[in-house]
Amino acid sequence: MSFRNYKDKVDEGDTVILYLSNNLYAIDVKTEVKNKKGETIENVFQTPFGALKVRNLIGIQYGSRIELSKGWGHILQPTPEMWSLTLPHRTQIIYTPDISMILFQLDLVPGCVVIEAGTGSGSLTHALIRRVRPEGHVYTFDFHEHRSKIAREEFEAHDVADFVTAQHRDIIRDGFSEELNGKADAVFLDLPSPWLGISHAVNAIKEQGGRFCSFSPCIEQVQRTCLVLQENGFQDINTMEILQRELKVTKRTIPVRDLSFLKHKSSESPVEEKPSGDTSYVVAARPVSTPGHTGFLTVATLPPAFARSKAKKAKTEDSEDTDTSNVTHGDR
Structure with missing residues (x-):
């Protein structure tokens, strides 16, 4: 079975994860299932990108790409995190x-x-x-x-x-x-x-x-x-x-000005208002909102x-000493 050990191919009876457009779906690999009327029918899993005949998953390798009528997805072996x-x-x-x-x-x-x-x-x-x-x-x-x-x-x-x-x-x-x-x-x-x-x-x-x-x-x-x-x-x-707080990685372009004229003391040219070039950086931005x-x-x-x-004995002795001290203080 797919949860017990890592394996190469899908067997009948496995539980697999269908990765489809950033969404995960758990599918039991059974060729036939019963409908609401109790009738045995072919197991067909409906997805936003078309129907998937589950029998076609048997024997394919985990990680394989599967074609659907309106797109495609991947079949993954389940982990506790995906489950x-x-x-x-x-x-x-x-x-x-x-x-x-x-x-x-x-x-x-x-x-x-x-x-x-x-x-x-x-x-x-x-x-x-x-x-x-x-x-x-x-x-x-x-x-x-x-x-x-x-x-x-x-x-x-x-x-x-x-x-x-x-x-x-x-x-x-x-x-x-x-x-x-x-x-x-x-x-x-x-x-x-x-x-x-x-x-x-x-x-x-x-x-x-x-x-x-x-x-x-x-x-x-x-x-x-x-x-x-x-x-x-x-x-x-x-x-x-x-x-958990995820940082969003994006690319930002920053204008860069050419200030080489400052090397010349006698230069009377004003600072140019337009940038002379652009430089791109990969940056991580904090999320706008944090999870509750x-x-x-x-x-x-x-x-x-x-x-x-030992700790219990010491606590009992301390308690007894405190009680004795209170009695002595009362006699005085």
């Missing part, structure tokens, strides 16, 4: 700028075990799978049963089900299950109340410690999350917002278990 731009939205998704920072902040490498709460449309999940495979694994949870079912079907269709386990579960109420206690290198939460899932994240992260990240659209959510992270012994707590708010990423580190125990 994020073409997938059917079941929820609001996380896009590439945030995804790249999440992968970086979670310190994920091939072989890691990562837990995701809030599968949604599976945009981030595909990127997590690519990062941790082939030895690693992704455990993703969603409280909505239908969304979880559709996500499992997509992972199987994309032939990446070996690297991901998608479950229907309310992790706020039930946690990540006892089987995952102490097994995760990192935990990501995309929930309305991420602070309620932090205690479950502590149980799931390995004894040697790990990384945590949550995605929240509101700063009030971030504030409550940070307070609970501190209470549970997390360190290096940091919140950031990723705003997307969401806040809150990241933190959970130290090893022995360090957590």
Whole structure:
């Protein structure tokens, strides 16, 4: 399948990306499909530049140019980035700028075990799978049963089900299950109340410690999350917002005046008003408007278990010393 490994040619059953005039379309390469009446018909994908018979894609090389009745396009192998731009939205998704920072902040490498709460449309999940495979694994949870079912079907269709386990579960109420206690290198939460899932994240992260990240659209959510992270012994707590800004590259022509007459002190000629030549430069211009708010990423580190125990013991001793000091001061 096209999502599992890089390949040269399109096979039946692949998911391909049609690049057409700066637009992307995801196409399942099936020769036949069922219409609304349940009848089996030939799979024909309608585009703004004409109809595409999907059976003609089988056997062609990825990157090939295909001719349509009113134009042409290219067939590309899908990546998590392109899938994020073409997938059917079941929820609001996380896009590439945030995804790249999440992968970086979670310190994920091939072989890691990562837990995701809030599968949604599976945009981030595909990127997590690519990062941790082939030895690693992704455990993703969603409280909505239908969304979880559709996500499992997509992972199987994309032939990446070996690297991901998608479950229907309310992790706020039930946690990540006892089987995952102490097994995760990192935990990501995309929930309305991420602070309620932090205690479950502590149980799931390995004894040697790990990384945590949550995605929240509101700063009030971030504030409550940070307070609970501190209470549970997390360190290096940091919140950031990723705003992508593209620079538009253009060519500008600037008039250049010939001022060679200034070399002659005795020259009485006035400065010419007309330019004597033009010079072109390639410049990058800032966008007129900047993108608005997307969401806040809150990241933190959970130290090893022995360090957590020492910190908790020291905090308890400090609390006891404070209580004793208050009693002594009261006796005086």
